[in-house]
Amino acid sequence: MAIIAEAIKWLLKHPVTIKYPFEREAPPKGFRGRPVWDMHRCIGCGLCSRICPSGAIEIIGRGQEAKIKHYVDRCLFCGQCSESCPRNAIKLMNDFEHARYNRDVMIYEYKRET
Amino acid sequence: MSYGSIVKVPFGPQHPALKEPEHFLFEIDGEIIVNVKPRIGYNHRGIEKAFERRTYIQNIYLAERICGICSDAHTTCYTQAIEDLLGLDAPPRARYIRVIVAELERIHSHSLWLGIAVHEIGFDTFFMYLWRDREAVMDILELISGNRVHYAMNTIGGVRRDITPEIIPKIIRSLDFLEKRTKYYMKALRSERTVLKRTVDVGVLKPKDAVELCAVGPTLRASGVKNDVRGDDPYAAYDEIPFNIVTDDGCDVFSRMLVRCGEILESINMIRYALDHMPSGMLRVRMPMAVKPGEAVSRVEAPRGELIHYVKSNGSTRPERYKVRSPTLANIPALCRMFIGQHVADIPIILAGIDPCFACMDRLVFIDVKTNKRKSLDFESFSEMVRKQRNFRLA
Numbered sequence: 001m002a003i004i005a006e007a008i009k010w011l012l013k014h015p016v017t018i019k020y021p022f023e024r025e026a027p028p029k030g031f032r033g034r035p036v037w038d039m040h041r042c043i044g045c046g047l048c049s050r051i052c053p054s055g056a057i058e059i060i061g062r063g064q065e066a067k068i069k070h071y072v073d074r075c076l077f078c079g080q081c082s083e084s085c086p087r088n089a090i091k092l093m094n095d096f097e098h099a100r101y102n103r104d105v106m107i108y109e110y111k112r113e114t
Numbered sequence: 115m116s117y118g119s120i121v122k123v124p125f126g127p128q129h130p131a132l133k134e135p136e137h138f139l140f141e142i143d144g145e146i147i148v149n150v151k152p153r154i155g156y157n158h159r160g161i162e163k164a165f166e167r168r169t170y171i172q173n174i175y176l177a178e179r180i181c182g183i184c185s186d187a188h189t190t191c192y193t194q195a196i197e198d199l200l201g202l203d204a205p206p207r208a209r210y211i212r213v214i215v216a217e218l219e220r221i222h223s224h225s226l227w228l229g230i231a232v233h234e235i236g237f238d239t240f241f242m243y244l245w246r247d248r249e250a251v252m253d254i255l256e257l258i259s260g261n262r263v264h265y266a267m268n269t270i271g272g273v274r275r276d277i278t279p280e281i282i283p284k285i286i287r288s289l290d291f292l293e294k295r296t297k298y299y300m301k302a303l304r305s306e307r308t309v310l311k312r313t314v315d316v317g318v319l320k321p322k323d324a325v326e327l328c329a330v331g332p333t334l335r336a337s338g339v340k341n342d343v344r345g346d347d348p349y350a351a352y353d354e355i356p357f358n359i360v361t362d363d364g365c366d367v368f369s370r371m372l373v374r375c376g377e378i379l380e381s382i383n384m385i386r387y388a389l390d391h392m393p394s395g396m397l398r399v400r401m402p403m404a405v406k407p408g409e410a411v412s413r414v415e416a417p418r419g420e421l422i423h424y425v426k427s428n429g430s431t432r433p434e435r436y437k438v439r440s441p442t443l444a445n446i447p448a449l450c451r452m453f454i455g456q457h458v459a460d461i462p463i464i465l466a467g468i469d470p471c472f473a474c475m476d477r478l479v480f481i482d483v484k485t486n487k488r489k490s491l492d493f494e495s496f497s498e499m500v501r502k503q504r505n506f507r508l509a
Contacts, residue, residue, distance in 0.1 A: 002302040003240055016246050028253075030275070032260035053172035078175045078266045083274065092260075 026094070032079045033093045037068050037110040041089035048081035048090060057081060068110040072098050117144040123458070127156045131234065131462035134472040138465075142458060150453045152446055155478040162477075163493055165436035170196055170270060170405060173433065177423075178264050180438060181474045183226065186219045187416035188438075189268040191423040194349060195412035196270045199405055199427055206393045208272035209351040214388050215258065215267050216350070216414075217381040221292065222251045223417035224332075224374040227469045228299070231371060234463045235312040240302070247295045250288045257281050272398025282389055293382050300375045303368075313368035317452040317464035320365060329448035330441050331419020332377065333468045336370040338363040343415035354391070357384050367467040404429065416441055418469045440474035 018025060027033065044066030049059040056074035060067040082090040100106050120141050127135035135156050141149040161180055165173055177192035178185045190212055197204065204212070229244040252262050258277055259265035267273050277285075303309050319329065324337035334341055342359045344352045360376035362369035407429040414421045419441030426435040445468040452464050480489050491499065 002305045003243070006243065006298075006302075007239055010243075016249075028257045028260075030260045031256070032266070051169075051171060053168065053175040076175055076264070077261065078264070079260070079274075080171065080175065080266075 027096065031092070031094055031096075032077045033095050034072060034075070034077070034098065034108075035070065035079070035081055035090050036093050036108075037070070038089045038091065039068075039110050039112040041087045042066065042068070042110075042112070043087055043089075045086065047084050047086065051080055051084045053078060053080065064112055066112075070108040070110070071106065072108060073103050073106040119143075120148060125461065131465045132230075132470065132472075134470070136470075136472040136476075140453070140458070140461070145457050145459075147453045147456050147458065147461075150450050152450060154443075154446070154472070155476050157473045158476040158478045159473065162436050162438060163496070165433055166493060167432065169431045170401075170433070173436075174269060175264075175266065178266060181440070181471055182263055183223050183471065184219065184416040184418060184421070184474075185264050186215050186267060187414050187421055188423075189266075190216060190350065191412050191414040191416075191421050192425075193268045193270050194414070195410045195423045195425045196405065198410040198412060199408050199425065200270070200402060201406075202271050202399055202401065204272045204350075205396050205399060206351070207276075207395045208397050210388050210392045211273045211275075211277055211397070212268065212350040213352060213355060214277065214385050214392075215255070215265060215273075217385050217388075218251055218255055218258075219265075220381045220417045221378050222248055222255065223469075224378050225251070225296075227417075227466075228371060228374060230466055231313075231367070231463065232309065234466045235309065237306075237308050240299075240306075240309075244299065247292065250291055254285050254288050257284060269398060270401045272396070274398070276397055277389075277392070285389065286386070289382050289385060293379065296375060296378045296382075300372070300379075303371055303375065309371075310368065312460075312463060313366060313371065314364070315366050316460050317367045317456065317467050318365050319448055319452050323451050324365075324448060327447040327451055328444055329419075330444045331415070331417075331469075332370055332373045333419065333445050333448060335359065335361045336373045337365045343413050343420050347413055349412075349414060351388065355384050355387050367463055370467050403431075405431070418442060418471065419444060438474070440471065442468065442470045442472065442475040443477075445470070446475070 044059065044061065044063045046059045046062065049057040054074045054076050056071045058069040060069065079092055082092055098106065120143055123140045123142055125138040125140055127137045137153040137156055139151040140147050161176065164176060168176055174189055174192060177188045180188045225244055225248040229241045232240040232244070255265060256262045258281065259267050259275060267275060319333065319337050321337045321339055324334050324339055338361055340359050340361050345359050357380055360373050360380055362373050405427045407427055409426045411422065411424050421441055422439040424437040425433050428434040449465065449468050456464060480491060482489060
């Protein structure tokens with residue numbers, strides 16, 4: 001019977017659940033979200049592509065002309081790419097809503113603008 | 115009273131006790147279980163094989179994904195094994211951070227299990243409150259590591275992130291809240307008739323049987339045996355942090371609940387001590403590129419019990435063999451003993467009582483049916499076999 005007092009106490013309070021699509025809570029500082037490449041810093045070494053545990057990063061070409069393809073549907077959001085980058089070109093964003101109906105739109109491409 | 119005829123009742127792979135599939139064949143006499151045969155392997159995922167295809171750094175994240183609940187225990191065990199091979203030692207601050215994250219994970223795993231256990235006995239009100247309060251520890255873990263489930267805190271040679279002074283007051287506040295709630299739940303469990311009727315003297319495992327059948331973790335400690343890797347073979351910073359090994363003499367499902375509640379309180383004290391006494395210094399040492407040939411075994415006390423990882427290196431960038439012995443596998447023989455003499459209606463709670471994680475545990479062997487011989491395959495010959503037999507089916 002011990003739990004009844006607890007149940008009555010909480011009956012008069014607001015629900016704890018956040019009504020998600022209508023109410024949102026910002027992720028905490030340091031959240032590991034989607035990695036984003038700063039192509040002005042990128043030297044096209046391909047280390048991120050080689051270290052990625054799930055093969056979510058593809059690099060086409062080398063050096064300044066390199067094009068990065070990030071397959072967000074394969075990404076684990078571990079942040080190893082950002083940690084390994086020798087030029088600190090990869091930042092982890094705060095967004096987490098990546099679900100789409102089509103895998104083709106889940107590819108992010110990065111290229112250096114001239 | 116015996117009914118004279120034994121009926122065989124298949125339980126699973128899809129069964130009402132848990133979300134994870136596993137097969138058990140119960141032989142029952144009336145309402146009483148007389149024998150049980152487990153058949154593991156339904157949920158095999160081939161993770162050990164996948165270890166051989168990835169580099170040592172990539173394997174950290176694969177080890178993490180062996181289990182969603184004890185993800186930190188698996189990475190700690192993995193990184194310790196590799197550090198052993200390399201002859202590295204994690205810096206003191208990293209070892210303290212490992213303890214803090216491991217203990218936070220223990221709190222979250224045990225409160226999750228308590229919720230499941232009361233859900234199995236049909237007490238969903240209690241389950242809702244437990245899981246609501248579990249959010250507090252999930253929030254701290256997200257604050258520390260940047261993710262709720264896969265923390266990715268450990269790396270070979272240390273940890274990846276620091277626990278900054280700004281977040282320490284938040285952690286302490288949540289710990290105070292959790293301590294208050296856990297004490298309340300412990301009191302509620304002891305006085306709640308619904309819980310007592312369904313768990314006291316259910317799934318009894320005698321201390322002698324528990325030791326003989328090599329039970330591990332809270333299942334073993336609830337049978338009154340004082341055994342804990344953290345105390346017996348300290349790793350990380352456990353040798354510097356004082357703590358008690360919680361045991362109970364009840365030997366039943368109820369004492370497993372009390373042991374886990376007691377461990378939550380003990381973990382809260384350990385985190386408080388670790389936060390106060392955390393040394394300053396660097397977080398990680400650099401890992402050399404090549405790993406020397408050799409073998410290493412590492413042990414960690416995961417929330418579910420003793421976890422063992424074995425690695426064999428041949429000097430290349432990838433391990434030659436990797437082996438994981440998860441705590442659930444060690445508890446299966448003890449689980450089968452617990453079932454004998456119990457009622458069919460108590461199957462779900464006894465099964466849930468060991469806190470099983472079947473996906474971590476499942477292994478399979480290839481047996482040639484004609485010659486009755488075991489064989490092992492490497493990745494290439496396995497994928498060739500699959501390619502040859504397009505209509506390949508598991509028998």
